[in-house]
Amino acid sequence: xxxxxxxxxxxxxxxxxxxxxxxxxxxxxxxFEKELLHFPQEKMNIHTDRGVYLAGERVWFRxxxxxxxxxLPANASRYVYVELTAPxxxxxxxxxxxxxxxxxxxxxxxxxxxxPEGYYTIRAYTQFMRNIGEDYYAHxxxxxxxxxxxxxxxxxxxTEQGEDLKTRIYFSTExxxxxxxxxxxxxxFADGDRGGKGDHxxxxxxxxxxTFKEKxxxxxRTYLLQAIYNNKIAECYLSLPFDDSDFSVTFFPEGGTAVxxxxxxxxxxxxxxDGLSVDVEGEVKDEEGNVCTTFRSTHLGMGSFTxxxxxxxxxxAHCKTGNGVEKEFELPVASEQAVSVNTLWLNDVLRVxxxxxxxxxxxxxxxxxxxxxxxxLYAKPWDNKREFIDFSKDFxxxxxxxxxxxxxxxxxxxxxxVFSRQDDAVAAVTLNPDQLDYTPRxxxxxxxxxxxxxxxxxxxxxxxxxVDKADVQPDTTSNILSTLLLTSELKGYIEQPAGYMKxxxxxxxxxxxxxxxQGWRRYNVPxxxxxxxxxxxxxxxxxxxxxxxxxxxLVSASKNANISLIALKDSVIGTEMTVVDSEGMFxxxxxxxxxxxxxxxxxxxxxxxxxxxxxxxxxKPLPQPDLKLLVPRMKKKVEYNYMQKMDMKYTIENGMRVYxxxxxxxxxxxKTKERPSSPFYSEIFEPEVLTSEDVDRQNxxxxxxxxxxxxxxxxDGSGTMRYSRSMIFSNNTNKEGGxxxxxxxxxxxxxxxxxxxxxxxxxxxxVNDIENLFFASPLxxxxxxxxxxxxxxxxxxxxxxFVQKNTLNKNMSIVTPLGYQQEVEFYSPVxxxxxxxxxxxxxxxxxxxxxxxxxxxxxxxxHVEFYAADSPVDxxxxxxxxxxxxVIISSSSSMVPE
Numbered sequence: 001x002x003x004x005x006x007x008x009x010x011x012x013x014x015x016x017x018x019x020x021x022x023x024x025x026x027x028x029x030x031x032f033e034k035e036l037l038h039f040p041q042e043k044m045n046i047h048t049d050r051g052v053y054l055a056g057e058r059v060w061f062r063x064x065x066x067x068x069x070x071x072l073p074a075n076a077s078r079y080v081y082v083e084l085t086a087p088x089x090x091x092x093x094x095x096x097x098x099x100x101x102x103x104x105x106x107x108x109x110x111x112x113x114x115x116p117e118g119y120y121t122i123r124a125y126t127q128f129m130r131n132i133g134e135d136y137y138a139h140x141x142x143x144x145x146x147x148x149x150x151x152x153x154x155x156x157x158x159t160e161q162g163e164d165l166k167t168r169i170y171f172s173t174e175x176x177x178x179x180x181x182x183x184x185x186x187x188x189f190a191d192g193d194r195g196g197k198g199d200h201x202x203x204x205x206x207x208x209x210x211t212f213k214e215k216x217x218x219x220x221r222t223y224l225l226q227a228i229y230n231n232k233i234a235e236c237y238l239s240l241p242f243d244d245s246d247f248s249v250t251f252f253p254e255g256g257t258a259v260x261x262x263x264x265x266x267x268x269x270x271x272x273x274d275g276l277s278v279d280v281e282g283e284v285k286d287e288e289g290n291v292c293t294t295f296r297s298t299h300l301g302m303g304s305f306t307x308x309x310x311x312x313x314x315x316x317a318h319c320k321t322g323n324g325v326e327k328e329f330e331l332p333v334a335s336e337q338a339v340s341v342n343t344l345w346l347n348d349v350l351r352v353x354x355x356x357x358x359x360x361x362x363x364x365x366x367x368x369x370x371x372x373x374x375x376x377l378y379a380k381p382w383d384n385k386r387e388f389i390d391f392s393k394d395f396x397x398x399x400x401x402x403x404x405x406x407x408x409x410x411x412x413x414x415x416x417x418v419f420s421r422q423d424d425a426v427a428a429v430t431l432n433p434d435q436l437d438y439t440p441r442x443x444x445x446x447x448x449x450x451x452x453x454x455x456x457x458x459x460x461x462x463x464x465x466x467v468d469k470a471d472v473q474p475d476t477t478s479n480i481l482s483t484l485l486l487t488s489e490l491k492g493y494i495e496q497p498a499g500y501m502k503x504x505x506x507x508x509x510x511x512x513x514x515x516x517x518q519g520w521r522r523y524n525v526p527x528x529x530x531x532x533x534x535x536x537x538x539x540x541x542x543x544x545x546x547x548x549x550x551x552x553x554l555v556s557a558s559k560n561a562n563i564s565l566i567a568l569k570d571s572v573i574g575t576e577m578t579v580v581d582s583e584g585m586f587x588x589x590x591x592x593x594x595x596x597x598x599x600x601x602x603x604x605x606x607x608x609x610x611x612x613x614x615x616x617x618x619x620k621p622l623p624q625p626d627l628k629l630l631v632p633r634m635k636k637k638v639e640y641n642y643m644q645k646m647d648m649k650y651t652i653e654n655g656m657r658v659y660x661x662x663x664x665x666x667x668x669x670x671k672t673k674e675r676p677s678s679p680f681y682s683e684i685f686e687p688e689v690l691t692s693e694d695v696d697r698q699n700x701x702x703x704x705x706x707x708x709x710x711x712x713x714x715x716d717g718s719g720t721m722r723y724s725r726s727m728i729f730s731n732n733t734n735k736e737g738g739x740x741x742x743x744x745x746x747x748x749x750x751x752x753x754x755x756x757x758x759x760x761x762x763x764x765x766x767v768n769d770i771e772n773l774f775f776a777s778p779l780x781x782x783x784x785x786x787x788x789x790x791x792x793x794x795x796x797x798x799x800x801x802f803v804q805k806n807t808l809n810k811n812m813s814i815v816t817p818l819g820y821q822q823e824v825e826f827y828s829p830v831x832x833x834x835x836x837x838x839x840x841x842x843x844x845x846x847x848x849x850x851x852x853x854x855x856x857x858x859x860x861x862x863h864v865e866f867y868a869a870d871s872p873v874d875x876x877x878x879x880x881x882x883x884x885x886x887v888i889i890s891s892s893s894s895m896v897p898e
Contacts, residue, residue: 027531028367028369028376028379028410028529029376029379031528031529031530031531031533032371032374032375032376032528033376034533035374035523035528035533035534036069036374036375038533038534038535038537039131039533039534039537040067040068040069040076041067041068041069041129041132041136041374041522042065042066042067042068042074042076042077042126042128042129043065043066043067043068043071043136043138043483043484043488044063044064044065044066044080044124044125044129044137044138044483045063045064045138045480045483045484045880046061046062046063046064046082046122046123046124046138046139046140047061047062047063047064047463047465047480047878047880048060048061048122048140048142048465049061049465049467049847049850050465050467050472050475050846050847051141051142051143051472051473051475052142052143052144052145052472052473052642053111053142053143053144053145054111054144054145054146054147054646054647055111055112055113055114055115055117055144055145055146056111056112056113057111057646058108058109058110058111059084059108059109059110059111059122059142060106060108060465060826060847060850060852061082061106061107061108061109061122061852062104062105062106062463062852062853062880063080063082063097063105063106063107063124063138064104064105064463064480064880064881064882065077065080065105065126066484066882066886068373068374068488068522069373069374069375070886071484071882071886071888072882072884072885072886073103073461073882073884075099075103076128076541077126077127077128077541077542078098078099078541078542078543078544078592079096079097079098079126079127079542079820080096080097080105080124080125080126081094081095081096081097081124081125081126081127081622081818082094082095082096082097082107082109082122082123082124083095083122083123083124084109084111084120084121084122085120085121085122085123086115086118086120086192086237087118087119087120087121087192087220087222087237087239088191088192088193088218088220088222088237089218089219089220089222090192090709091624091698092112092115092120092697092698093109093110093697093698093699094622094698094699094818095107095108095109095595095699095821096595096818096819096820096821097820097821098592098820100823100852100853102461102853102855103461104461104463104852104853105852106463106823106852106853107821107823107852108821108824109122111144112697115144115146116146116149116194116224116226116235116236116237117144117145117146117149117150117234117235117236117237118143118144118222118236118237118238119141119142119143119237120141120142120143120144121139121140121141121142122139122140122141122142123137123138123139123140124137124138125137125138126541126542127539127540127541127542128537128539128540128541128542130538130539131537131538131539132522136488136522138483140478146234146235147232147647148229148230148232148233148234148235149234149235149236150174151173151174151229151230151232151234152171152172152173152174152181152183152227152229152234153171153172153173153174153177154169154170154171154225154227154236154238155169155170155171155172155177156168156169156238156241157169157241158241158243159209161243163214164211164212164213164214165211165212165214165217165240165241166209166210166211166212167209167210167211167212167241168207168208168209168210169186169188169201169207169208169209169210169225170203170206170207170208171183171186171227171229180206180207181206181229182203182206183227183228183229183234184227184228184229184231185200185227185228186200186201186203186208186225186226186227186228187199187200187201187225187226187227188201188210188223188224188225188226189223189224189225189226190212190213190216190217190223191216191217191218191223192218192220192222192223192224192237193224193687193688194224194226194235195689196687196688197683197687198224198226212240217240221239221240222237222238222239222240223237223238223240224236224237224238225237225238239274242272242273242274243273244272244273244323244325245325246272246273246325246327247270247271247272247273247278247280247319247321247325247327248270248271248327248329249268249269249270249280249317249319249327249329250268250269250517251266251267251268251317251329251331251332252266252267252268252269252516252517253265253266253332253334253340254266254267254340254341254342254343254355254416254516255338255339255340255341255342255355255405255414255415255416256338256340256414256415257332257334257335257338257340257414258307258309258331258332258333258334258335258338258340259309259334259335259336259338259339259340259355259356259357260309260310260311260334260335260336260338260357260359261308261309261310261311261336261357261358261359262308262355262356262357262358263306263307263308263355264306264307264308264309264334264340264355265304265305265306265342265516266304266305266306266307266331267302267303267304267513267516267517268295268297268302268303268304268305268317268517269301269302269517270297270301270302270319270321271301275493276495277297277300277301277302277495278297278301278321278322279297279301279321279322280296280297280301280319280320280321281294281295281296281297281319281320282294282295282296282317282318282319282320283295283317283318284305284307284315284316284317284318284331285315285316285318286310286313286314286315286316287313287314287315287316292307292308292315293305293306293307295317298509298510298513299509299510299513300495300496300510302510302513302514302517303513304513304516307331309334311336314330314331314333315330315331316328316329316330316331317329317330317331335357336357336359336360337357337360338356338357338360338413338414339354339355339356339360339363339366339405339413339414340354340355340356340414341353341354341355341368341403341404341405341414341415341416342354342355342416343403343416343418345508345512348392348393349390349391349392349393350390350391350392350393350395350396350418351388351389351390351391352368352388352389352390352391352403353387353388353389354366354382354405354414362384363384364384365381365407365408366381366382366405366406366407366413367379367380367381367382367405367406367407368380368381368382368389368403368404368405369403369404369405369406369529370396370401370402370403370404371401371402371404371523371525372396372397372399372400372401372402372420373399373400373489373522374522374523377395377396377401378391382405393420393422394422396420396422397420397422397425398420398421398422398424398425398485399419399420399425399485399489400417400418400419400420400485400486400489400490400515400520401417401418401419401420402415402416402417402520402525403415403416403417403418404525404529406529410529410530412525412526412529415520416515416516417515417516417518417520418512418515419485419486419500419511419512419514419515421503421508423453424452424453424454424887425485425887425888426481426887426888426889426890427450427451427452427458427460427883427887427888427889427890428450428451428452428453429448429449429450429879429889429890429891429893430448430449430451431446431447431448431877431893431895432446432447432448432449433445433446433447433895433896434446434447436896436897437873437896438868438873438896439868439873440843440868440869440870440871440872440873441829441831441837441843441867441868441869441870442831442867442868442873443831443832443865443866443867443868444865444866444867444868444873444895445863445864445865446863446864446865446866446877446895447861447862447863448464448854448856448861448862448863448864448879449856449860449861449862450856450860450861450862450883450889451860452887456860457856457858457859457860457861458856458860458883458884458885458887459856459857459858459860459883459884460855460856460881460882460883460884460887460889461853461854461855461856461881461882462854462856462862462879462880462881462882462889463850463851463852463853463854463879463880463881464849464850464851464854464864464877464878464879465847465849465850465877465878465879466847466848466849466850466866466875466876466877466878466895467846467847467848467875467876467878468642468845468846468848468869468871468874468875469874469875469876469894470642470871470872470874471642471645471646471846471871472642472846472847472876474876474878474892475498476496476498476499477496477497477498477499478496478497478498479498479501479880479890479892480880480881480882480888480889480890481498481501481888481890482497482498482500482501483497484888485501485888486500486501488522489520489522490514490518490519490520491518491519491520492518492519494514494518500514543589544589544590544591544592545588545591545592545593545817545819546587546588546589546591547565547587547588547591547599547601547616547617547815547817548585548586548587548588548616548617549563549585549586549601549614549615549616549617549813550580550583550584550585550586550614550615550617551563551580551584551586551603551612551613551614551615552584552612552613552614552615560579560580561579561580561584561603561604561605561612562577562578562579562603562604562605563577563578563579563580563586563588563601563602563603563604563614564576564577564601564602564604565577565578565588565591565599565600565601565602566599566600566602567591567593567597567598567599568597568598568599568600569593569594569596569597569598573593573597574593576588576590576591580603588601592820593819593820594819594820594821594822595699595818595819595820595821595822596816596819597816597817597819598814598815598816599814599815599816599817600812600813600814601614601616601812601813601814601815602614602811602812602813603811603812604811612810612811613810613811614810614811614812614813615763615813616763616813616815622818624708624709642846645844645846645871646844646846648842648844649842649844649845675689676689676771676772676774676795676797678751678754678774678776678795678797679754680751680754680776680780680781680793680795681774681776681780681795682776682777682779682780685776685777685779685780686774686775686776686777686780688710688711688774688775689772689773689774690706690709690710690772690773690774691771691772691773692768692770692771692772692799694706694709695767695768695770699818700767701767701815701816701817701818702762702763702767703762703763703765703766703767703770703773703796704762705767706767706770706773707762707773707794710773710774710775710794711775712775713748713775713794746790746791747791748775748789748791748792748793748794749781749785749788749789749791749792749793749794750793750794750796751776751781751793751794751795751796752765752796752798752802753796753797753798753801753802755802756785756788756793758788765796765798765802766814768816769798769799769800770796770797770798770799771797771798771799772796772797773794773795773796773797774795775792775793775794775795776789776792776793776794776795777792778790778791778792781793826847826849826850826851828845828848828849828866828867829843829867830867831867842870843869843870844869844870844871845869848866848868848869848875849864849866851864854879854881856883873895873896874894874896875894875895875896876892876893876894876895877891877892877893877894877895878891878892879891879892
């Protein structure tokens with residue numbers, strides 16, 4: 001953290017020196033400075049070797065962690081958590097990464113060969129980032145496909161829109177959409193859980209009708225379609241179809257509020273019911289029907305127009321989409337008290353002015369503040385004698401500048417975002433291959449050079465991916481440049497953010513529309529301006545694994561007890577010792593062991609430990625995914641060449657893909673989880689069952705962490721559990737204004753191996769001992785247990801009967817935290833002998849080379865070597881990283897000049 005704070009002071013001193021002539025209100029600068037010192041933030045970018053994968057492959061990634069203010073590489077947090085989440089938002093896999101000897105966070109995610117096709121999300125964060133919330137975590141979308149899914153193209157068409165969604169479903173081939181196919185069997189899992197109950201579709205004339213019931217649809221509006229075609233299972237996640245006859249348009253006056261009796265620039269953004277952009281055109285009319293102006297979206301549903309709002313009039317926008325749908329929207333009401341910050345780029349000068357009503361022209365005591373990533377760059381009282389202030393282009397660093405106009409009480413009157421594009425923010429990357437053409441399996445020597453805008457060499461560390469251009473298309477939607485400078489600062493979903501990094505006048509105009517239609521989010525500016533800065537943080541910087549607990553027993557027995565910790569992974573791999581404090585508490589805080597390591601903690605006394613009892617604090621659960629990320633409207637078309645190569649590669653390395661058509665699947669649904677034999681289980685009311693497979697696959701650390709995944713059950717940070725009866729009684733009338741009354745919430749009882757418990761301590765149970773777990777509704781357990789089961793029951797079945805954590809001895813306890821992922825080097829064949837060069841084994845790589853940590857030296861040079869695959873050598877090289885001085889490294893180009 002010291003490195004981050006030191007970097008902050010370097011930037012602060014630099015800005016202060018070049019602008020020493022400014023009259024800066026001390027309080028504003030001091031408050032922002034205090035916030036940065038108390039709460040320096042981190043940013044992240046995820047770089048993967050490619051964006052499309054086949055089930056069964058491995059995703060290679062590098063997480064670039066930087067200080068949010070300076071963009072310098074950040075090294076305060078010891079660990080980065082990386083997760084793969086399904087389109088439904090459920091967690092598929094989680095790994096914990098520690099830095100390598102160069103300080104980079106690189107790792108991998110293995111994709112299960114049975115994953116359904118769909119857009120999955122990789123997200124990354126540190127424990128420290130939990131202080132600002134999940135919206136700030138790094139996200140990257142990847143498409144995972146299967147050979148069977150590529151043979152079919154599903155079509156889902158809305159036939160009736162209401163509380164429930166009625167649809168028609170049919171299939172065709174990818175090559176010919178008019179060629180209707182009827183698979184051997186099709187199942188629909190409306191809630192997206194293939195372990196649940198699927199509905200069997202019946203086709204007539206090649207088409208099936210299906211109704212998605214509102215109460216069965218999950219929050220992400222994602223369902224699973226499972227088809228058997230050519231004796232293969234094809235599974236894919238799809239988003240519910242949206243009603244394309246509806247859309248919404250939001251209007252954003254420049255500065256926040258339209259000014260009365262003065263021309264105001266008004267931007268707008270049109271989106272469909274799926275949250276993605278819709279192109280619109282229309283006209284603005286006053287209440288008498290007079291046309292005041294016309295407008296048309298120019299980029300991703302965005303556009304702007306100028307309107308002079310007159311006193312006593314209201315204005316309506318008549319909008320029309322490309323498919324002829326028309327709607328009307330009222331424009332925001334103008335105010336004679338409004339004072340609006342307006343900006344305009346005039347070549348290399350940014351002109352800032354105030355727009356206000358003639359009735360409010362002489363308002364005094366206004367202050368203009370400009371801050372970038374929490375650093376105040378300008379703060380000065382507004383001089384009413386001046387019409388505008390000009391800032392040279394080089395005045396601001398690269399990124400989003402937040403202009404704020406405040407009154408004498410530090411209330412915000414107007415805000416305006418402006419993107420500052422600086423050429424010196426990005427390194428110039430040059431690729432120099434050792435020759436201009438290569439043959440298959442030939443050695444490639446590639447030198448990369450990094451220079452700044454003035455031609456000076458740059459030192460830096462970057463990740464590098466070399467892919468076959470015939471197999472993998474480049475990701476043109478996002479990159480490290482658009483992530484660090486743009487999307488990490490804005491509210492809401494940004495479509496195709498990398499496109500805003502281009503340098504042309506049309507892009508500059510579109511980028512300014514984005515600044516007007518998106519909101520600032522990273523810092524709580526209104527509170528900071530009034531001196532309400534962050535004082536305490538619930539999540540400190542994570543430096544190691546921590547295990548805490550307490551020793552209980554007779555006072556004389558627990559006094560000065562020694563605590564030992566043994567790290568077990570097939571054998572003993574480490575030991576630690578500590579002592580309890582005066583209250584019987586202990587703490588191990590310098591632990592670091594690889595994944596799947598168990599900690600055996602024991603309390604010891606020289607004269608025996610008979611009267612000692614040890615209790616470990618529960619491992620702090622990591623945040624569960626709660627994602628609602630938008631996906632493209634069209635299913636991604638995977639390159640046929642890539643699909644064939646990767647399927648053949650998988651067969652060579654792992655044998656033929658096996659599609660097990662289980663007995664249950666043939667009759668009704670695919671059986672992926674054992675159903676509990678408990679008398680309290682009912683498929684009608686309790687379809688969600690969590691098993692030991694979920695514990696292993698999702699790295700679940702505690703029983704409470706597992707319980708959190710049950711629908712309707714909430715567990716707060718203290719372990720208090722509640723259940724909403726309205727999840728079962730959907731027609732419950734005990735509601736007011738859409739909010740449930742407190743009587744609908746309560747703590748369920750626990751049935752452990754069919755034995756009832758109340759106020760059960762879940763820490764007594766090891767999550768690895770659980771066979772299955774589900775929630776039994778009041779409808780199934782109430783008849784037996786009466787009022788005790790008013791809020792249902794958590795039904796747990798263990799593998800060998802109830803075994804407490806400390807069954808070894810009462811002075812012992814075992815915990816299995818999430819350990820760090822051990823490094824694995826990317827495998828790249830070496831053809832350095834005649835035998836290897838002439839080998840008949842196929843080299844079918846699509847990712848030719850991957851290196852998560854390439855270092856450019858003091859001369860800005862980096863050298864890598866690898867061997868070409870069997871395909872023609874037509875490769876794309878993508879590098880992403882950050883230089884030691886905060887300059888961003890971002891390049892995607894052909895290895896050999898075209």
